[in-house]
Amino acid sequence: MGKKIVVVNAGPRKGWNTDTLLIEASKGVESTGAEIERFDLFRLEKYTGCISCFGCKKMNFKGHCVCKDGLTPVLDAIRKSDGLIIGSPNYLGDLTASFRALYERLVFQNLTYNADTPCCNQNVIPVLLIMTSNSPDTAYLDKMENYQQVLTMFVGPTELFISGDTLQLKDYSKTDWPWYFDGEAKLKRHETIFPQECKRVYEMGSTLIK
Template identity: 75%
Template sequence: MAKKIVVVNAGPRAGFNTDTLLKEAAKGCEEAGAEVVRYDLFKLERYTGCISCFGCKKEQNKGHCICRDGLTQVLDDIRKADGLMMGSPNYLSNLTASFRALYERLVFQSLTYNAETPCCNKNVIPVLLIMTSNAPDTAYTELLNGYKDTLDKFVGPTEVLISGDTLQLNDYSKTDWEWSFFDPEHKKERHETVFPQECKKAYEMGKALLAK
């Protein structure tokens, strides 16, 4: 039976950086023989982050978020998956609110508050976390390491890919905005030279996910 990999896009822009890297990573999984199930969080029905109801702490619901909304099927599929890939752009020095909503509910359902067995997750799976940002890729290493540490503990061994200094627009000259922070020519050159290498890396990391 083919392994099942859940891919979650926590960015809103189809065809741009986060979406492209996730598709390359998913391609690596598929070409290695996996079945890929994809979710775009911005297209789901209404959902929220953790509402702190503590329903997942009751013995009969242990390890399961009981909140029923647009994230329910995503969480259900992750609990049955053989691997997880998530991607988000950087918004205001963090990942998107959509990512955070999933992250909160994914992690909190497995947190027991028991010192001897702090995690009740019975399906430990490898994780690939991708972040894109218009800032340099070294700017948010500490942030991503924090996510990695938590995902390591409550979901499974996590690898991180950061794509920084990204191209935000296909043509900066066709806007009325004075974005003097950026050098459009530099952004374009990087997108044409470095970003393809990052796409290749995402593909290889997706492919390697099945070997973990």
């Protein structure tokens, strides 16, 4: 049976930065012969973050979130996958609320509160976490490294890819933002640097499962 990688888009905008990078990473995965299963969190049925029911701490459900909603098929797919790619834009200094909902449910189901075996994850897989932001690449590095550390501990070895100073709109002149954003500079970066980032994330996808 071939390898399967779960790809999760935690951003709402189709065809823009996060979506494009996920598509390129997916192409990299597929170049190795692996299969992609993709989920767009903003298009799922209603779901929440962790509801603190502690059902996943019962022996019969160890490592399994028992809350049934729109995230259940995503969590089930990740539990059976050979790798995971998650992409999210940065909103107000953090990844999206949709990402956080998945992050809480994904991590907490594997946390045991046991000092000797703090993680009960039975399917350790490589993870690629992608963030896009209109701020510089290094603006939220500490936060991203924290996500990297936690995902590595409870899901599997995690790599980061950050695309900063992204283009948000095709025409900034139609907003009252020109005083804050240099639309021409952002467009130039999008046309010159962003294609290079697409190539890099393609390569990361192609080496995700070694």
